[in-house]
Amino acid sequence: MPNDTPPDADSLLLWSTERGVTTLTMNNPRRLNGWTMEMMAALKAGLKKAASDEATQAVILTGSDPYYCAGVNLGASLKLTHPARLHQMIRQHNQSLFDAFLNFPKPILAAVNGPAIGAAVTSATLCDAIIASERATFNTPFGKLGVPPEGCSSVLFEKLVGVQAQRILGQEGWKPTGQEALDIGLADHLSPHEQLMGRAQAIAESWIEKGRTRSYRGGMSQEELKRINAQESVAVATAFLSPPFLIGQFQFLWSKGKRGPAMMFLMLRVTQPIWGLML
Numbered sequence: 001m002p003n004d005t006p007p008d009a010d011s012l013l014l015w016s017t018e019r020g021v022t023t024l025t026m027n028n029p030r031r032l033n034g035w036t037m038e039m040m041a042a043l044k045a046g047l048k049k050a051a052s053d054e055a056t057q058a059v060i061l062t063g064s065d066p067y068y069c070a071g072v073n074l075g076a077s078l079k080l081t082h083p084a085r086l087h088q089m090i091r092q093h094n095q096s097l098f099d100a101f102l103n104f105p106k107p108i109l110a111a112v113n114g115p116a117i118g119a120a121v122t123s124a125t126l127c128d129a130i131i132a133s134e135r136a137t138f139n140t141p142f143g144k145l146g147v148p149p150e151g152c153s154s155v156l157f158e159k160l161v162g163v164q165a166q167r168i169l170g171q172e173g174w175k176p177t178g179q180e181a182l183d184i185g186l187a188d189h190l191s192p193h194e195q196l197m198g199r200a201q202a203i204a205e206s207w208i209e210k211g212r213t214r215s216y217r218g219g220m221s222q223e224e225l226k227r228i229n230a231q232e233s234v235a236v237a238t239a240f241l242s243p244p245f246l247i248g249q250f251q252f253l254w255s256k257g258k259r260g261p262a263m264m265f266l267m268l269r270v271t272q273p274i275w276g277l278m279l
Helices: 037-052 083-102 119-124 153-161 164-169 178-184 193-210 222-240 243-255 259-278
Strands: 013-018 021-026 058-063 108-112 115-117 129-133 137-139 189-191
Touching: 013 037, 021 037, 021 193, 037 083, 058 193, 083 119, 083 222, 108 119, 108 193, 115 119, 119 153, 129 178, 129 193, 153 164, 153 222, 178 189, 189 193, 243 259
Parallel strands: 021 058, 058 108, 108 129, 115 137, 129 189
Antiparallel strands: 013 021
């Protein structure tokens, strides 16, 4: 049975620097490197530190095997409060998460070493480039969850992968492998799993040698992406408080034996006709 005791905060995000390249490794494999509140805080702090660290000229973001990141742990992220306040909290939380990537001032490479889910995928596309392991998969189950796209994916995915965007973001929920992600333009590089970090290091070092500055994919600017992120964050917060999503979260968490978080969503669903008028 998994040990639910969280690891020490300092061990959630490993830091190493070699020849100007800092590697940040999400390190909670028991939770598939999922974005709990603690992991997200560690990641934001790591990016902030790397931004001002004089020894860091480029960054690689990766995960401890076997997963890159299982995405946001929603049940553990939300606390029962007034729905209007909860809506504001979700909006601000979503926007600040992706702004942490958009505001990062140095070249950053996502080294996707295994399955990536939800926000872990969309945030990776906000990096300068993605190198995928042959074991990687990219899963954005927004259509199946009944929530709108986030992380600028409502616009950026179509620019990156064209008509394949709807397959990935919509009801089909296609999960491209590393090879398929490379083929359609979601990823920029592909590597055998054992060589992933060596190749990522070589790419990042080449960026430093060429004097590369921070860039955004799809020919988009930081300003454009931040505007999209702000708009999406409002839509995400509204969707997360909709009846279908609330009951879906209740059923999922209840099936996992997480009674406390499940009851929070059930309470929100039962009282939704009243507080829904206040939003």
